[in-house]
Amino acid sequence: MAAVETVNKKSPTLDVNVLLKMLVDELNRVNKKLDLLVELNGKMLKMQEEFLQSIANKSYRGKAIKLKPDAMTLLSLPGSLRKTVMALYKLEEATAEELAMETKRLRAVESASANQLVRMGYLKKKRGGRKVYFYIE
Amino acid sequence: MKGKVITIHSSRGGTGKTVIATNLAATYANKGLNIALLDLDFRAPSLITVFSKGIRGSVKHWLNDFMNGRCTIDQALVDVSEEYNLRGRLLIGLANPTIEAIHDMMGKSRAWEVAAVKRLFSLRSTLFNDMNIDCCVFDTSPGIQYSSINAVISSDLSIIVTTLDSLDIKGVQKMLAEFYDAFEKRTVVLMNKVFPETRIWSNGRQKELITQMEKAFKRPIIGVIPCYCDVLQAKRSSLLAIKKSDHPFLRNLQEAAKKLEHIN
Numbered sequence: 232m233a234a235v236e237t238v239n240k241k242s243p244t245l246d247v248n249v250l251l252k253m254l255v256d257e258l259n260r261v262n263k264k265l266d267l268l269v270e271l272n273g274k275m276l277k278m279q280e281e282f283l284q285s286i287a288n289k290s291y292r293g294k295a296i297k298l299k300p301d302a303m304t305l306l307s308l309p310g311s312l313r314k315t316v317m318a319l320y321k322l323e324e325a326t327a328e329e330l331a332m333e334t335k336r337l338r339a340v341e342s343a344s345a346n347q348l349v350r351m352g353y354l355k356k357k358r359g360g361r362k363v364y365f366y367i368e
Numbered sequence: 369m370k371g372k373v374i375t376i377h378s379s380r381g382g383t384g385k386t387v388i389a390t391n392l393a394a395t396y397a398n399k400g401l402n403i404a405l406l407d408l409d410f411r412a413p414s415l416i417t418v419f420s421k422g423i424r425g426s427v428k429h430w431l432n433d434f435m436n437g438r439c440t441i442d443q444a445l446v447d448v449s450e451e452y453n454l455r456g457r458l459l460i461g462l463a464n465p466t467i468e469a470i471h472d473m474m475g476k477s478r479a480w481e482v483a484a485v486k487r488l489f490s491l492r493s494t495l496f497n498d499m500n501i502d503c504c505v506f507d508t509s510p511g512i513q514y515s516s517i518n519a520v521i522s523s524d525l526s527i528i529v530t531t532l533d534s535l536d537i538k539g540v541q542k543m544l545a546e547f548y549d550a551f552e553k554r555t556v557v558l559m560n561k562v563f564p565e566t567r568i569w570s571n572g573r574q575k576e577l578i579t580q581m582e583k584a585f586k587r588p589i590i591g592v593i594p595c596y597c598d599v600l601q602a603k604r605s606s607l608l609a610i611k612k613s614d615h616p617f618l619r620n621l622q623e624a625a626k627k628l629e630h631i632n
Contacts, residue, residue: 301481302517306550313550317521320489367482 298352300367308353315344316353316367324366369401369629371496375506375523377516379539383529384560386414387599389507391618395625397449397458398613401502404445404495406431406461408519409509410473413463422448423462430464432473434491435484441491442499459501473515481514488522511539512547520547525554525631527590531561537584544585554631556588557581558624561595591624593617 298304300316308316318333318341319325325333327342334341345365348354355368376389386409393405407415410432416423423446434444445459452458464470476484495501506523508516520526526548530536540557548555559581578589599617 299478299482301478302485302514302521303481304478305521306547310550314552317551320485320522323486323490367486 300353312344312348315341315348319354319365319367324364326362326364369503372525373492373504373506373523375508375519375526376529377508377520377526378510378529379543380536381510383531383536385529386418386507388529388558388560388621389505390418391621392625393458393505395622396503397454397456400455402457402500404459404461404501404504406504406506407463408506408515410463410515411470411509413465415460415507416462416465419448419460422451427462431461432464432469435487441494481518485518485522488518512543517547520553521551528555528557529560530557532559532563540585544587556590557585558590559592562592563595590627591620593620
């Protein structure tokens with residue numbers, strides 16, 4: 232009877248030790264998995280960065296966007312931009328100042344409008360001495 | 369009129385656009401002006417039929433060739449002044465009526481259409497500076513399609529020819545609101561083939577009709593031409609401005625032509 236009592240008293244202590252060891256082992260496994268996930272995530276982020284960079288290079292460096300300002304497309308543009316394109320059709324190529332003379336708007340307005348059309352891909356611009364000329368390709 | 373490009377346009381076919389364009393050009397040429405008349409209706413060319421009697425031999429260059437960059441505008445024009453005994457010069461640019469040419473013009477890319485507008489703008493300097501042309505008239509295709517809108521955006525003034533048919537009136541209103549307003553183009557309306565029932569030859573009724581139509585289109589009406597059976601029945605190859613210069617159709621058109629001269 233006394234021996235049974237001794238075992239019953241000792242077993243909880245033994246169980247705690249075993250459980251603690253099991254817990255440490257489990258934590259080590261989770262830690263390894265977390266290390267693996269962090270490593271994979273790093274690789275994925277690197278790949279994503281490379282992919283975005285390659286798109287950026289294709290869109291803005293290697294190949295510039297080219298859109299055609301045909302009559303139907305002009306209808307979809309805001310009136311202020313349409314006016315600039317129409318003036319360029321007439322003048323063939325022009326500085327912001329020449330555009331302003333044609334449209335009877337401010338030079339700054341024409342400059343902003345023409346540069347926006349360049350960014351949108353409808354117009355091209357080139358430098359001739361100190362002046363910047365806009366044209367439809 | 370010096371240095372003006374006029375487009376004759378309509379919302380639908382059959383309004384009398386070509387009859388107006390050819391007789392307007394001939395009226396001005398008869399007054400001693402030098403006129404270029406271009407057939408920009410590449411889907412349904414018609415000037416070749418109207419001027420069949422005035423064209424000697426075969427056409428060397430079509431207007432299609434000019435638009436495709438294969439010839440200059442002066443090469444694509446045929447002088448018919450002598451054949452019609454006109455005081456001024458009348459040069460016509462013909463659209464190629466063959467199926468192959470029509471098919472070719474129907475399948476053009478957007479890049480080509482951009483180049484087409486540039487070409488229509490560029491012909492001004494050749495016509496007005498080098499060839500001493502006073503006025504250029506574009507006869508276009510009806511409705512909103514590249515050949516007609518390219519002509520409208522590259523011209524100084526558009527004449528929309530319409531009948532009193534409700535489909536025409538609605539079509540013109542829509543075209544004005546959705547296209548002409550966007551491009552802020554100077555536009556006038558010419559009422560043609562007006563039915564006898566409207567009794568427009570009574571002055572009071574005509575004024576009433578003009579007021580009503582100007583309100584509907586929000587554009588000036590430069591003329592009201594009644595429907596004449598003999599004009600409809602006349603052969604397309606007979607130019608009224610030359611053959612029957614005292615015809616009431618022409619008197620009405622001449623009045624409209626005078627008004628056009630005063631529009632800047």
